[in-house]
Amino acid sequence: MTEAAYEFVEGAGGDLTFVARGASLEELFTSAGEAVLAACVEDPARVEPRERFAIALAEPDCDLLLLRFLSELVFLRDARRLLLRAGALRVQDDGSARLTGELCGERIDPARHVLTHDVKAATAYGLRIEKSPAGLSVRVTLDV
Amino acid sequence: MTRPAALEQRDPNTFELAPGFRPGMRVPVRLFASEKLVAELDDQVWEQAANVAALPGIVGASLCMPDAHWGYGFPIGGVAAFDLRTGVISPGGIGFDINCGMRLVRTDLRWPEVKPRLRELVDALAERVPAGPGRDGFLRCDNDEFCAVMREGAPWLVKRGFGTAEDLLHTEARGCFAGADPASVSERALERGRGQLGTLGSGNHYLEIQVLRPEGVFDASLARAFGLDREEQVVVMFHCGSRGFGHQIATDYVQQFLRAMPAKFGFEIRDRELACAPIDSQEGRDYYAAMCCAANMSFANRQLILHRVREVFSDVFGKTADALGIRTVYDVAHNTAKCERHRVDGRERELLVHRKGATRAFPPGHPELPATYQATGQPVVIGGSLETGSYVLAGVASGAKSFFSTAHGSGRTMSRHKARKLVRGHELIRQLEKRGILVRAASLSGLAEEAGLAYKSVDAVAEATEQAGLSKRVAHLVPVGNVKG
16 A cells, blocks of 8 residues: 545635646555544544455546545445545556455444544546656545 | 636616626526625635526526525525526536525424433434434335335425424425336446435534524514514524435436537536536436425425424423424425426426525415415425524515525535634534533534535624515524434
């Protein structure tokens, strides 16, 4: 797993906006997933890799694949009480976009996890993976 | 906050951008506001409203209410009506929190009676109305029961003793949107939402005890007709929606529409969050049916929360809810798309009206209003920040210019990100208590993001709303206790 790189930035007033970065698609997805976790819980470092889940997603392009991946994290937190981050991921972009790998984390434990936002959804607003000499970046708005 | 050079002022409270403002606009952008609110407006509102103006089948104008602010897809406070044959339906024009809405409840209690019991009351409400991230509801439903909630909305609960016939009469659409079809809802949405009936949620959701001061009455006759009929009267207001159930329905359909749009529907959009489908398509009909399911769950959610409010007041004051005069004034939806009949260019048409962060406000005599409000117009609730209070207004005939839509809240003027840097939750609680507002918050950081400084002046929004002819001010309500999700 690579180090996550994200920061929360100014954005639509009622929502939370972050910019995630990575040298590769895998790093970018990992960073964006970490940002969603950080939006949900006060101290993401306290989320331990106690459980692992396989994940496999396919979409027409990488922007939609990232939206689907983040939506998966939102769903699993709200429906199954799981705080998850990316484990080892593989992202392929060869005409269509596919993600395989695993998510790791644990069930919400109120004694250790201070929940901050009930993230409703990852939105598609302005979501476009951009290439730069430093790698890849994406701006994502979360409805909270 | 740059005023576009192309902005034209049509009258003191109407501002317009002609279709030439951005390529592809089919109709103008029209904002109802005051000069002061225009000066405070996020630049992105103009761009987002222009994107909406370019959607197929839009009728009249892409409208912005006085509390408009930067959102995703549509701006918050955005209203757009679409032709049923040529138009589209867009989850981004409704919001992920489908039928997020407000309920205003009156009581016979006066502030001098409540003041000595306020702490007990707020603590009991905070304990018994689940609020904040990750909370389960207090009514467990199996799949069949939850499907009945989807189809029937608040009436399903009233039939089981969780409310009164009057609650339904005083709820938009009697608490049930026709056209709900559980078959259009994914298993994931069911899984996410089934356990959340009777929960407040988080973000800008809250339950507030408020007082009607004598100086807060703008129209005594309308106030009396709404049951706001005594000095220092205590009322309860709460704001919440369809919870994870609605969020997942919107998520599912945004993704489905994004996959289908370029190839199947043959039109382009400028912002992917404006993903949409023709109203007259299988995809459009499916989303409408699912959205109605979420709207009905939300009406049921607010009905169930009212039941808990009644229980708490009854326990604290030792009288039945009926004896305490606890009655729904009105329950209004904010985030919906509805088929309504409106007069456009001299002819009556059936349109699909999207209201995102906007309130329906029918005028006196409208056939959809109950007998109670035929002479007054529909009660409208504009929720303010937890520091500044809220307004009750009434629908008026001149609201036809906005498809009988009006403002829904103060409108944010500062991002959550920035508010969180400036405000500490503990400190805000202490300051508010000094000012006589008792707050119980599920999340201190969430509370900080909702501080009054993050919002426009609710007084300015309500005043501009009235001056623009969208609805008429009836009363200002002052907060004394707040349960923050």
